[in-house]
Amino acid sequence: MVASGDAGVRRFTYIYEATTSVPGSVELENDVAWERLGPHESGVEFRHELEFGVTDRLQASIYLADWSYTRSRENSGFTYSDSAVELIYNLTSPVIDPVGLALYQEVRLGERLLELESKVIAQKDYGPWIVAYNATLEAVWEGEGWNSRSGEFQQVLGVSREICPSFSVGLELLHEFIFPDWRDQERTRNLFVGPNASYRRGKWFVTVTALAQATQTESEPGFQVRGIFGAAF
Numbered sequence: 001m002v003a004s005g006d007a008g009v010r011r012f013t014y015i016y017e018a019t020t021s022v023p024g025s026v027e028l029e030n031d032v033a034w035e036r037l038g039p040h041e042s043g044v045e046f047r048h049e050l051e052f053g054v055t056d057r058l059q060a061s062i063y064l065a066d067w068s069y070t071r072s073r074e075n076s077g078f079t080y081s082d083s084a085v086e087l088i089y090n091l092t093s094p095v096i097d098p099v100g101l102a103l104y105q106e107v108r109l110g111e112r113l114l115e116l117e118s119k120v121i122a123q124k125d126y127g128p129w130i131v132a133y134n135a136t137l138e139a140v141w142e143g144e145g146w147n148s149r150s151g152e153f154q155q156v157l158g159v160s161r162e163i164c165p166s167f168s169v170g171l172e173l174l175h176e177f178i179f180p181d182w183r184d185q186e187r188t189r190n191l192f193v194g195p196n197a198s199y200r201r202g203k204w205f206v207t208v209t210a211l212a213q214a215t216q217t218e219s220e221p222g223f224q225v226r227g228i229f230g231a232a233f
Contacts, residue, residue, distance in 0.1 A: 008051060011198045013209040013226040014172050015132045015158040018100035018123035020090045021053030029230040035221035041072040049086075051230075061086040066108065082110030094123040094130075104134075114141040128162040130170075151179040160198070168198045172209050176220075191215045192224070203232040 008027045011017065021027065031047035045068045051061045063084035070076065086106040094100025104119035116139045123132040136154040141147075154177070160170030171193070178188035196209035208227040213220060 008053075008230060008232055009198070009200050009205045010207045010228050010230060011130060011160040011168055011170065012132060012158045012172055012196060013207050013228050014174055014211070015134050015156045016088070016102075016104060016119060016121050017130070017132055018090060018092075018094050018102040018121045020057060020059040020088055020102070021051060023053045023055055025051075025053040026233045027051040027230055028233070029228055031226070031228050033224060033226040035224040037070075037221055038072075041070070043068055043070040057090040059088040059090075061088075063108070066110075080110070082108045082113045082115070084108040084115075088121070094125045099124050112143055112146070114146050115139065128168075130158075130160045130162075130168075132158045132160075149181060151182045153177040153179075158196070160196070166200050170196050170198075172196055172211065174211060188217060189215060190217050190220050205230050 008021045008025065010029070027050075029049040029051060031049065033045045035043050035045075037043055045066070047066050048064045049061050050064065051059065054060050063086065065083055066081040067078060068081060069078050084106055086104070089103045091101040091103065092099065100123040102121040104121055106117040108115040108117070117136060119134050119136045121132070121134050123130065134154070134156045136156070138152040138154070140150050140152070142150075155175040156172065158170055158172040160168050162168040174192040176190040178186070178190070180186065191214040192211040193214055194209060194211040196207060198205060198207040206227065206229045208225065210225045211223070213222050
């Protein structure tokens with residue numbers, strides 16, 4: 001059996017861990033991400049996820065709604081983006097195997113958005129330490145008739161240390177490669193880095209990460225904070 005009793009607990013917010021939820025378990029996760037887009041512009045994104053443990057190795061999720069609130073000098077308001085489904089299949093355990101591996105697939109669909117997201121998830125547990133890595137490829141079609149296309153490759157590395165059974169702290173590093181129209185002419189590379197903290201108690205947990213941009217891409221947020229609150233039923 002490769003699932004763990006607290007597999008639903010997220011010790012990172014930008015990184016997925018290789019373990020899957022216990023079969024028959026149900027969990028609600030609420031994801032909130034704030035971004036500072038400019039001197040007078042900011043945005044908040046929300047995701048609401050129902051997560052199901054299907055088998056010892058398979059986890060399925062439904063994102064009921066992805067929506068956002070943007071505020072600027074010119075305009076402010078709420079926007080619904082899409083809904084999504086997600087599957088994670090665990091291959092090996094991060095505890096008993098040399099490295100824990102899992103495969104991830106997500107499909108997001110909205111009136112003006114279609115996105116396919118694939119990940120390879122790697123994780124290794126060393127006593128109170130967890131080291132996790134995700135490699136992600138995204139293909140996105142946006143706009144009227146999904147006629148605008150783009151791609152993105154992400155690498156995310158994280159380290160977390162358990163201070164006590166209910167609390168851990170760590171660091172996350174996000175490296176992005178942006179491909180507008182699937183071309184690399186602009187060679188856009190973004191790097192974000194920052195700390196995280198996770199607290200769990202009983203059947204619920206909360207994890208928060210704050211990332212600062214280490215590159216100079218004006219179109220990307222200079223600072224962003226993401227929090228996930230989860231509760232099992």
